[in-house]
Amino acid sequence: ETGVTQSPTHLIKTRGQQVTLRCSSQSGHNTVSWYQQALGQGPQFIFQYYREEENGRGNFPPRFSGLQFPNYSSELNVNALELDDSALYLCASSAGQGYETQYFGPGTRLLVL
Amino acid sequence: GENVEQHPSTLSVQEGDSAVIKCTYSDSASNYFPWYKQELGKRPQLIIDIRSNVGEKKDQRIAVTLNKTAKHFSLHITETQPEDSAVYFCAASIDDSGTYKYIFGTGTRLKVLA
Numbered sequence: 221e222t223g224v225t226q227s228p229t230h231l232i233k234t235r236g237q238q239v240t241l242r243c244s245s246q247s248g249h250n251t252v253s254w255y256q257q258a259l260g261q262g263p264q265f266i267f268q269y270y271r272e273e274e275n276g277r278g279n280f281p282p283r284f285s286g287l288q289f290p291n292y293s294s295e296l297n298v299n300a301l302e303l304d305d306s307a308l309y310l311c312a313s314s315a316g317q318g319y320e321t322q323y324f325g326p327g328t329r330l331l332v333l
Numbered sequence: 334g335e336n337v338e339q340h341p342s343t344l345s346v347q348e349g350d351s352a353v354i355k356c357t358y359s360d361s362a363s364n365y366f367p368w369y370k371q372e373l374g375k376r377p378q379l380i381i382d383i384r385s386n387v388g389e390k391k392d393q394r395i396a397v398t399l400n401k402t403a404k405h406f407s408l409h410i411t412e413t414q415p416e417d418s419a420v421y422f423c424a425a426s427i428d429d430s431g432t433y434k435y436i437f438g439t440g441t442r443l444k445v446l447a
Contacts, residue, residue, distance in 0.1 A: 253435065260440075261439060261440070262422050262437035262440050263377065263422070263424075263435075264437070265434055265435040265436065265437070268433055268435075275431065275432050275433060276432045276433035276434050276435075277432075277434075278434060278435075279334070310376065310377070317433055319364060319365030319382075319384055319426055319428075321367070321379055322367070322379070322435075323379070324369075324376040324377045324378070325376060326375075326376050
């Protein structure tokens, strides 16, 4: 079992609200990537943080933002929630950027009503 | 834009047979290609990966091949077992001058019939 943890496990929000999801990276890892996985789909890359700086971003609007802290844990913030934001949100940590192996957390399932 | 196509979407094989899943990527800057297995309700787990300077990699019953010219890579599982049943995702990592993107395929649901 990997050391990546996420909280909360489940969350229900209404349209227009804001949400913060949290990820603790595996010990020794300095890079965290966030993904959105809709039901029956592959994970969609949101962004990556390396040593507290965003160093890669997928095709997500600015209302998806993040932070990485000095201990390399990370937050994903989503503003102005839309129904289509309902999905499983996965974070993955790695020992570096690029082609380092990513280890996924268990995910946070977000439902927007 | 960047894209990874994965085929087939579903695959049923008899226990003991081989399974092959194929992916094609669009961005020639892709340099790392992991494969993940995701069981129902669980997190994706890395099963094998390959970097762009290698053409083939094998780990027991699992192998991955990469053809950079054709921009495709494949997962091969031999002697399949019921516990291999899961959804498999390929992915490509794109290094764009020090910034990174990861593009996943749409997944293949593998069912191994006992």
